[in-house]
Every structure is written in C-alpha cells, then in structure tokens.
Amino acid sequence: MKIWDFTPPPESDLEDHDVPLDGYHLQNKRIALLVTGGIAAMKAPILARALRRYGAQVVAFTSDEALRYTTIDTLAWSTNNPVITHLTPAAEHLSDRTPFDLYLVAPATYNTINKMRYGIADGVITTTLASAIGRMEQGKTKIMIVPTMHGSLHNSILTESLKTLHQMGIAIMPPREDYGKHNLPPEKEITVEVCRLISHSPLQGMNILITGGPTPVLIDSIRRITNRFTGHLGVEITEELYLRGANVHLIHGQGSYQPPSYLPYQIIDTYDEYLTQVLNTLSDKKYDVGIFTAAVADYKPEEILVGKTPSGGVLKTINLVPTIKIIEVVKDKFPDLSMITFKYQENVSHEKLIEIAQNRLNKGYSAVIANRGEEFGNQGEQIAYLVTANQEPQKMISKKQIAVEIANYIEQNKK
Structure with missing residues (x-):
C-alpha cells in the first residue's frame, strides 16, 4: 500500500452527478432501465452510469422486489432522474410525451420473462413492458432483456418464453455464465450491445x-x-x-x-x-x-x-x-x-x-x-x-x- 500524504483530490470540471464521456453513440437517446427483483439489481446503478458515459438519458423503473437489492436514492443519483417506483395518473408506463428509444430489462428475472411472454401486466415493470411491446410492434422503440437467474430456474418454461420473445423481435443478450448461474454481463458489454441495437448508422449490417x-x-x-x-x-x-x-x-x-x-x-x-x-x-x-x-x-x-x-x-x-x-x-x-x-x-x-x-x-x-x-x-x-x-x-x-x-x-x- 502506498503512503498517502493526505492532500485533497485535484479539482474537476465534472459536477457530482456527471460522468466522463467515453463516446457519443447514445447521445440524445432515452433509455428506460427496468430493474427487476434479482440480486443482480445491486449493479443497476453502475449500469446506469455506464449508459450515461455514452451520452444516454436514463430513467429507472423498479419493482418492489428490486428495491431489496438497491435503493431509490442510489438509482436517482446514478441516473440523474427521478425513479419510477409506482404508476400515477401521469401514466409513466406510456411515456407518450417523452418516448424511450430502448427499454432495457437488466436484470431480467424468471418471473418477469415469463410474464412478458404471456402479456401479464400486474406491476410497474410488466405494465411498462406491455406498452413497450406495443410500441416495438409499431416500430417506435426497441426492447432488450438480460436474463439472470440460478441454473435450476432455467427450465423448459423459461426456454419457451425466451424463444417466443426472440421471435417477437425482443433482443436477448446472453448472460455471463459462472458457478451454475446466469449472471449479469459487465456493464460495458451491455452498453456496447445497446449502442449496436439502437444505432441508426449507415454502417448497420456492413x-x-x-x-x-x-x-x-x-x-x-x-x-x-x-x-x-x-x-x-x-x-x-x-x-x-x-x-x-x-x-x-x-x-x-x-x-x-x-x-x-x-x-x-x-x-x-x-x-x-x-x-x-x-x-x-x-x-x-x-x-x-x-x-x-x-x-x-x-x-x-x-x-x-x-x-x-x-x-x-x-x-x-x-x-x-x-x-x-x-x-x-x-x-x-x-x-x-x-x-x-x-x-x-x-x-x-x-x-x-x-x-x-x-x-x-x-x-x-x-x-x-x-x-x-x-x-x-x-x-x-x-x-x-x-x-x-x-x-x-x-x-x-x-x-x-x-x-x-x-x-x-x-x-x-x-x-
């Protein structure tokens, strides 16, 4: 360990909520970060800042279960936006006036994935996703999910749900496999795939x-x-x-x-x-x-x-x-x-x-x-x-x- 001389840090032009930019590929893009109730939700604030490092505007939506593993204040600080924890007469799940370019479900739990497949809308996350799927089918947005769960939860029901969602046009990012579990990939890798998914560059497909x-x-x-x-x-x-x-x-x-x-x-x-x-x-x-x-x-x-x-x-x-x-x-x-x-x-x-x-x-x-x-x-x-x-x-x-x-x-x- 180095011996510290107890000097203050160098001054920075960044304010407390700011992030240094690594790129511009998500500039002027609005991303809804849908956080579900898996232990990987603890990484959602870090993922939000990784998205912002490429210019994204991020709004977090959380289920009650997700808030067992992260906090409203942490997500609000990380996204620099209020966190949507419940739906109000403002109809946050519709986002008509401020539409999202992408709905990112990370982590996406077993429960949420299967509810998406069957169109169940019984909470903040699933009701928002029901609207998002409608927008996606109209060509107005994209949806990407990142499954995370214990290996024993990857059963035939989940497999069929994933296949159905894939056929619908929902992007499914492969999880990081470790210790018999589907884990959340590193936040940089998720951000990279988000950039690719919503890019409008003429280079798409070249x-x-x-x-x-x-x-x-x-x-x-x-x-x-x-x-x-x-x-x-x-x-x-x-x-x-x-x-x-x-x-x-x-x-x-x-x-x-x-x-x-x-x-x-x-x-x-x-x-x-x-x-x-x-x-x-x-x-x-x-x-x-x-x-x-x-x-x-x-x-x-x-x-x-x-x-x-x-x-x-x-x-x-x-x-x-x-x-x-x-x-x-x-x-x-x-x-x-x-x-x-x-x-x-x-x-x-x-x-x-x-x-x-x-x-x-x-x-x-x-x-x-x-x-x-x-x-x-x-x-x-x-x-x-x-x-x-x-x-x-x-x-x-x-x-x-x-x-x-x-x-x-x-x-x-x-x-």
Missing part, C-alpha cells in the same frame, strides 16, 4: 474486415523478428465500427494489447499466418471494406533455422528477403473490396509524407492513413492524416479520433 498489430517472422522455433506496434489502433477502429452496428472481424497480431472479449476477433502469431487468415477470411464471405492497420513485416529470413539455436555462441548469419506485399495481393484478388491502408514513415517532411500517401492512393486504394514517427500531439497523442481523392488531407489527433474519422469516412462513402 461487413468490414480490420487487421492490426505486429506480424512477426520466425528466425527459429523460438526466436522471431517483430516490431514495437501493439495493435491498439486496430482495436479502437474495430470498436468504433462495432458500436455503430457494423459486422466487423478483426485479425489481430499477438502483441502487448489484447482486444476486449466482446469484439469479434482472431489472434495470429506470424506473418505467414496473417497472410493465410486474411485471404481465407476474404474468400469465405464478401466484405464491403477492408481496413489494414497491421504492422506487416517487410522482410523475413531467407531460411528458418531448425529447432532452437543454442545460446552463448555466435548466431548464424541471417539473410533477409522481402515479404509479399499483402495489400497488393488483396487488391488483385478482391478488386471490389474498398481498401483503407496505412502508411508509416520516419525522417520525412509532412509534404513528403502526403506525397507518398497520394502515390499509393493513385494505385486504386480508397483512402490512406499516413503518419510520421516524429509527429505527436501536446499530450503525446498519435497524429495521422486521412488522405483521400479530391479533398485536402484531414488531420487527426489520437487513436480515438482516427477511429471516429475512418468510420465517418466509410459512412459518407457507402455505396
């Missing part, structure tokens, strides 16, 4: 391949030549596209940065494996866009040494030969794929960097992201330039902004 991270080449069975790139940017881009509703697939070189579990990805260990996976993935399914951020090895040993070369002696001379330019192979084999590629340079001027990027653009690539090793923001952020045809290069500061602007570019140029 198939996009992203690559990232290093692609080492083997010296022997143990040693390899690699680079310092982590793949963090590829993950940022994948997450931004995923939040907007795209069908993404990330091929990620094993490095120091691990993608979050909720993203669809696969790990590759070597350059050869990277080449194989890229070509196989593009052959297995039609992709609309390919974003190639991977730091692909430019050279590889002419010969891979057998076994582990003994240490302590002089290593045999290693002759390096150029690798195949994978983006050129992809461009030749998949001419309909819109390709966004990256170009990293050092010890060149800004003007030269843009010239190099435009030369690549002239070969038929949709866009090039160009950056120099010497150029960083005031806080050490990565600076890059989006280079496209018929417009001035667009400066981007930070991996987050690069990801956002790439997503914006794809939206604006969707065919």
Whole structure:
C-alpha cells in the first residue's frame, strides 16, 4: 500500500452527478432501465452510469422486489432522474410525451420473462413492458432483456418464453455464465450491445474486415523478428465500427494489447499466418471494406533455422528477403473490396509524407492513413492524416479520433 500524504483530490470540471464521456453513440437517446427483483439489481446503478458515459438519458423503473437489492436514492443519483417506483395518473408506463428509444430489462428475472411472454401486466415493470411491446410492434422503440437467474430456474418454461420473445423481435443478450448461474454481463458489454441495437448508422449490417498489430517472422522455433506496434489502433477502429452496428472481424497480431472479449476477433502469431487468415477470411464471405492497420513485416529470413539455436555462441548469419506485399495481393484478388491502408514513415517532411500517401492512393486504394514517427500531439497523442481523392488531407489527433474519422469516412462513402 502506498503512503498517502493526505492532500485533497485535484479539482474537476465534472459536477457530482456527471460522468466522463467515453463516446457519443447514445447521445440524445432515452433509455428506460427496468430493474427487476434479482440480486443482480445491486449493479443497476453502475449500469446506469455506464449508459450515461455514452451520452444516454436514463430513467429507472423498479419493482418492489428490486428495491431489496438497491435503493431509490442510489438509482436517482446514478441516473440523474427521478425513479419510477409506482404508476400515477401521469401514466409513466406510456411515456407518450417523452418516448424511450430502448427499454432495457437488466436484470431480467424468471418471473418477469415469463410474464412478458404471456402479456401479464400486474406491476410497474410488466405494465411498462406491455406498452413497450406495443410500441416495438409499431416500430417506435426497441426492447432488450438480460436474463439472470440460478441454473435450476432455467427450465423448459423459461426456454419457451425466451424463444417466443426472440421471435417477437425482443433482443436477448446472453448472460455471463459462472458457478451454475446466469449472471449479469459487465456493464460495458451491455452498453456496447445497446449502442449496436439502437444505432441508426449507415454502417448497420456492413461487413468490414480490420487487421492490426505486429506480424512477426520466425528466425527459429523460438526466436522471431517483430516490431514495437501493439495493435491498439486496430482495436479502437474495430470498436468504433462495432458500436455503430457494423459486422466487423478483426485479425489481430499477438502483441502487448489484447482486444476486449466482446469484439469479434482472431489472434495470429506470424506473418505467414496473417497472410493465410486474411485471404481465407476474404474468400469465405464478401466484405464491403477492408481496413489494414497491421504492422506487416517487410522482410523475413531467407531460411528458418531448425529447432532452437543454442545460446552463448555466435548466431548464424541471417539473410533477409522481402515479404509479399499483402495489400497488393488483396487488391488483385478482391478488386471490389474498398481498401483503407496505412502508411508509416520516419525522417520525412509532412509534404513528403502526403506525397507518398497520394502515390499509393493513385494505385486504386480508397483512402490512406499516413503518419510520421516524429509527429505527436501536446499530450503525446498519435497524429495521422486521412488522405483521400479530391479533398485536402484531414488531420487527426489520437487513436480515438482516427477511429471516429475512418468510420465517418466509410459512412459518407457507402455505396
């Protein structure tokens, strides 16, 4: 444990109820958080704040049972809104004047799920859901439930209810499975799926391949030549596209940065494996866009040494030969794929960097992201330039902004 010097915390621009924003994907979206009577209700205040970190306005509805595991004051503080604990002549369950974009039932108990299936409206939660289902059937809202319960409660009745609700169009998020129970997934994962569900982005349903991270080449069975790139940017881009509703697939070189579990990805260990996976993935399914951020090895040993070369002696001379330019192979084999590629340079001027990027653009690539090793923001952020045809290069500061602007570019140029 560190020794504290008893100083007060640094000042913040955030007020007591405010949350720092991680994104804008739920900006101007109203979400009804319906909290039912399972022990997982204790996490509802944390979930409410996670939703607000993406810009959502959250209103909590609670059953009497839910308030055994959380409190009205905690939910009011977390949502920054009054909590609906009972229905009044204001008809809170209808929300005609202030409609909700999504009704999120988390946790969704055995009791609530089965009542939803049969249309029972006997309390705050179920009556609100009855109205929500009517709105959903009119195309005016979405409903998502997150089942949580002990494994013995997952019987044939529950299974049939879940199937019925799924067929009705209600989104059902798989629970986190642990210790024989359906548990509430982490609040970030729930928030991510909410963003996808109510996204109106043109990227909804688009198939996009992203690559990232290093692609080492083997010296022997143990040693390899690699680079310092982590793949963090590829993950940022994948997450931004995923939040907007795209069908993404990330091929990620094993490095120091691990993608979050909720993203669809696969790990590759070597350059050869990277080449194989890229070509196989593009052959297995039609992709609309390919974003190639991977730091692909430019050279590889002419010969891979057998076994582990003994240490302590002089290593045999290693002759390096150029690798195949994978983006050129992809461009030749998949001419309909819109390709966004990256170009990293050092010890060149800004003007030269843009010239190099435009030369690549002239070969038929949709866009090039160009950056120099010497150029960083005031806080050490990565600076890059989006280079496209018929417009001035667009400066981007930070991996987050690069990801956002790439997503914006794809939206604006969707065919």
